[in-house]
Amino acid sequence: MTHRTDVVVIGGGQAGLAAGYHLRRLGLDFVILDAQPTPGGAWQHTWDSLHLFSPVAFSSLPGRPMPVQSGETYPDAGHVVQYLTDYERRYELPIMRPVAVQAVHRDGAFLRVEGDTGTWRARTVISATGTWWRPFLPTVPGQGTFRGRQLHTVEYRSPRDFAGQRVIVVGGGNSGAQIAADLAHATELTWVTQRPPRFLADDIDGRALFDVATARRKALESGRADTGGVASLGDIVAVPPVREARDAGLLKASPMFSRLTADGVEWADGTRATADAVIWCTGFRPALSHLGPLQLRGRRGHIATDGTRAVDEPRLHLLGYGDWTGPASATLIGVGRPAREAAREIAGTSPSRRT
Incomplete structure (x- = not known):
C-alpha cells in the first residue's frame, strides 16, 4: 500500500x-x-x-x-x-x-x-x-584469533556480566571512560586509549558544553575564527562515577595495543596481557x-x-x-x-x- x-x-x-x-x-x-x-x-x-x-x-x-x-x-x-x-x-x-x-x-x-x-x-x-x-569496530591484527568475548558499547549492559574477569576496554571517549569506571571495581580492568585521555575540568557538564557549542556556532555564523567548540576542552566529561574511579587510581590508561592474541593482547614492545573479554568503545x-x-x-x-x-x-x-x-x-x-x-x-x- x-x-x-x-x-x-x-x-x-x-x-x-x-x-x-x-x-x-x-x-x-x-x-x-x-x-x-x-x-x-x-x-x-x-x-x-x-x-x-x-x-x-x-x-x-x-x-x-x-x-x-x-x-x-x-x-x-x-x-x-x-x-x-x-x-x-x-x-x-x-x-x-x-x-x-x-x-x-x-x-x-x-x-x-x-x-x-x-x-x-x-x-x-x-x-x-x-x-x-551503526557501531564502528576498528580492524586490528589478530582479531579473528582471540578466543574470548568481543563486544561493542551497544552490547554492554552491566559489570555483573564480567564479575571477576579480565576485561580490556578500548576507547578514550565518554563511553570508554564510563564503561571502564563501571567495571573498575568488579573486574581486572585494562583501559586502552589511542592517546592519553583528556578529562574535562570537574565542574564542566552538559550545561557548559552546550554554551561552548552555541558560542562556536555564533562565531562561525558571524565569520569569526572557529573556537574549536567542545573538542577544544577535552574528550571525557568527568561525571561522578568517572571522577571517583579516576581519583581512586582505577582509571590509568595504557596505550593502544598492536594486535590481539588467542588469549589477550600484545603491545609493540612485546608486552602482553591476558583477557576474557574486549569491549570496543570505539564510536x-x-x-x-x-x-x-x-x-x-x-x-x-x-x-x-x-x-x-x-x-x-x-x-x-x-x-x-x-x-x-x-x-x-x-x-x-x-x-x-x-x-x-x-x-x-x-x-x-x-x-x-x-x-
Whole structure:
C-alpha cells in the first residue's frame, strides 16, 4: 500500500520527535516512521548505569521541560525513555511503529520511502536515524584469533556480566571512560586509549558544553575564527562515577595495543596481557544505509549539507547526526534548533500546508 504525505520523518528518537514537534506547530501533514517497537529511541538500549551529562533543565526537547528525577541530579537513561514516551503522547505525534525503512528513492516530484510495512510518497524526507544502530569496530591484527568475548558499547549492559574477569576496554571517549569506571571495581580492568585521555575540568557538564557549542556556532555564523567548540576542552566529561574511579587510581590508561592474541593482547614492545573479554568503545557512524539509492554519501560516509538540507537532494534533510547536521544536534537540548530550522524551511516550500 502506498501512502502520500507532505513529510516523512525516518526515526522516532529524540531528533525525530523534535522534528515532529515543529512540523506539527507549522501545520504540515507528516508521519514519523520508527523501527523500534516501543518509544525511547536508542536510550532504551544503553547500559544500566548510564546517566546524562546535564541536569534536566539542559536536557529537554522543544516545548516540554524534562521533569526532575527524584534523587538524581543527572537523570538516568530510563528517565529519558519515560520522558520521550510522554513527549510523543503529549503532542500526539503521528508515529508508526515498528516500521523499518529500507530505502528512499527519487520518484518524480516526490521521494518514495519504502518500508517493511508499506510505501510513502512525500515531498520532503527528514532522516533522523542517528548513529547507535551503526557501531564502528576498528580492524586490528589478530582479531579473528582471540578466543574470548568481543563486544561493542551497544552490547554492554552491566559489570555483573564480567564479575571477576579480565576485561580490556578500548576507547578514550565518554563511553570508554564510563564503561571502564563501571567495571573498575568488579573486574581486572585494562583501559586502552589511542592517546592519553583528556578529562574535562570537574565542574564542566552538559550545561557548559552546550554554551561552548552555541558560542562556536555564533562565531562561525558571524565569520569569526572557529573556537574549536567542545573538542577544544577535552574528550571525557568527568561525571561522578568517572571522577571517583579516576581519583581512586582505577582509571590509568595504557596505550593502544598492536594486535590481539588467542588469549589477550600484545603491545609493540612485546608486552602482553591476558583477557576474557574486549569491549570496543570505539564510536559510531551515521546510520544512512536507507539513503543509499540516492547516491549522496561522500567523505567519511557523510552527506554534504547546507544546514540540515542535503546539497545534492534538496528534498532531503538530515537531523541529529552530529555537528555536520547542526551544532550539538546529537543531544537532547541541541537538536531543537536545527529541527526548527528544518521545519520552517520545509513549510516555506510546501504547497499543502494547513492553515
